[in-house]
Amino acid sequence: MSLKVSGTKIVDEEGKEIILRGAGLGGWMNMENFISGYPGCEFQIRHALGEAIGQEKSEFFFDKFLEYFFMESDAKFFSSLGLNCIRLPFNYRHFEDDMNPRVLKESGFKHLDRVIELCASHNIHTILDLHTAPGGQNTDWHSDHGGHIANFWVHKDHQDRTIWLWEKLAEHYKSNKWIAGYNPLNEPTDPTHTRVVDFYGRVHSAIRAIDPNHIIFFDGNTFASDFSHFGDAHKNWDNTAYSIHDYSLFGFPAAPEEYVANEQQLRRLRRSYEKKREWMDERGLCVWNGEWGPVYARKQYDGEATEKINEVRYQVLKDQLDIYNQDRLSWSIWLYKDIGFQGMVYVDLETPYMTLFRSFLAKKHRLAIDAWGADDTAVKPVYQHLLDHVVEEVPASYRDLYPHPVWRLSDRVTRLARNILVSEFLVKEWADHFVGKDLEELDAIAASFKYEACQKREGLNKILTDSAKAVV
Numbered sequence: 001m002s003l004k005v006s007g008t009k010i011v012d013e014e015g016k017e018i019i020l021r022g023a024g025l026g027g028w029m030n031m032e033n034f035i036s037g038y039p040g041c042e043f044q045i046r047h048a049l050g051e052a053i054g055q056e057k058s059e060f061f062f063d064k065f066l067e068y069f070f071m072e073s074d075a076k077f078f079s080s081l082g083l084n085c086i087r088l089p090f091n092y093r094h095f096e097d098d099m100n101p102r103v104l105k106e107s108g109f110k111h112l113d114r115v116i117e118l119c120a121s122h123n124i125h126t127i128l129d130l131h132t133a134p135g136g137q138n139t140d141w142h143s144d145h146g147g148h149i150a151n152f153w154v155h156k157d158h159q160d161r162t163i164w165l166w167e168k169l170a171e172h173y174k175s176n177k178w179i180a181g182y183n184p185l186n187e188p189t190d191p192t193h194t195r196v197v198d199f200y201g202r203v204h205s206a207i208r209a210i211d212p213n214h215i216i217f218f219d220g221n222t223f224a225s226d227f228s229h230f231g232d233a234h235k236n237w238d239n240t241a242y243s244i245h246d247y248s249l250f251g252f253p254a255a256p257e258e259y260v261a262n263e264q265q266l267r268r269l270r271r272s273y274e275k276k277r278e279w280m281d282e283r284g285l286c287v288w289n290g291e292w293g294p295v296y297a298r299k300q301y302d303g304e305a306t307e308k309i310n311e312v313r314y315q316v317l318k319d320q321l322d323i324y325n326q327d328r329l330s331w332s333i334w335l336y337k338d339i340g341f342q343g344m345v346y347v348d349l350e351t352p353y354m355t356l357f358r359s360f361l362a363k364k365h366r367l368a369i370d371a372w373g374a375d376d377t378a379v380k381p382v383y384q385h386l387l388d389h390v391v392e393e394v395p396a397s398y399r400d401l402y403p404h405p406v407w408r409l410s411d412r413v414t415r416l417a418r419n420i421l422v423s424e425f426l427v428k429e430w431a432d433h434f435v436g437k438d439l440e441e442l443d444a445i446a447a448s449f450k451y452e453a454c455q456k457r458e459g460l461n462k463i464l465t466d467s468a469k470a471v472v
């Protein structure tokens, strides 16, 4: 059933409106620190594991991880919740090697094809999301470049390679009707605000020359929050929807105040959502919320406070869904599966992976090195010195570096220090946990990510299901 954009709506072949509701399969074909449990970036841990246990064993482990992370039981469970779409983030490195550019790795399709088919067999649409492009299209760890400069925007060849990759993907998937569409770049942070629009023009033409049918979902600049420099660009693009990422600070440990759903807070929730979609609303364009959702407290770290904290987070979630339902918005919550911070399902604490890494994960948590959404209370004083130093030496007029204001000065200084600098020192330590394991043990560690080895976040899943039922 192929879908298309009609005005502000997504419709099926008969022109009937379809509201896409689902989740992102983050941490899978683009592994991420807080989702999969490692420090730093995926390219770093893949390299370190190869060094620690040899290339063959390392590849065996990662292949098993990719297989177990999403299987038939996941698709069955997902569709039983009344959800109908999964966003599939992937890393360009599965398809192209930096040391062998523009040579397609057919192996990249192995698990992507498998999961698309599994989803289709359970009536679940998929959206292909290039989460990690050559050079890094944003300043954060999830674009897997190891630093904080988004070099994608300053090196034309990174962009050319990405166009090349989308041509290959469009060729491969052009006749697959269960794919709802392509999301060519996750969360761009282009400091000029214009290169992103130029790049979208190029990638639109390249895809359309091969695949005239699938929807293209374009993220706004600055982590999918800002379309203010897009001007009239949409007039050159057809069958295109525009993606916001609607994270609310109220759903995070760094919330400015306790969320009690008062009038002012509800207004703030709505205002921040409306601001992101302003450009589309002024032009009657189709909006998709490609990422959103609170993070959750964990008993092993947050103790007795866990339930109370999570009740508040669920309230934020419900209030966001109420707003979305009023607009009949299509959305994809972040995150289907992880090790316990945000996922709809999460790896059980007694599995081989979680027991092997128990104290390592506790250390990561204490050091707050997975900076996004982290509670940095334990290490705040350490970084305060660095922050004070920068404030003392850098005049106020030079402090607000892009992506300011989304990243404030304190975010920049402390997050980069933890997420990039300190994390790097822990990469080898993570890999060394696997030393001496045979294939059977590696298989068992990877199997910790199977649906059957996971707990369900029942509160979250119920809210999603109820909300999906409320508006059909």
Ligand SMILES: O[C@@H]1[C@@H](O)[C@H](O[C@@H]2CO[C@@H](O[C@@H]3CO[C@@H](O)[C@H](O)[C@H]3O)[C@H](O)[C@H]2O)OC[C@H]1O
Pocket: 026, 032, 140, 142, 186, 187, 223, 245, 247, 248, 249, 291, 334, 372, 406
């Ligand atoms: O892979 C995902 C990634 O796509 C996602 O990226 C972050 C999105 O949020 C950004 O900051 C938010 C900006 O809006 C404010 O209102 C929120 O409070 C901030 O959290 C952040 O910098 C991006 O990295 O996040 C999760 C990853 O797993």
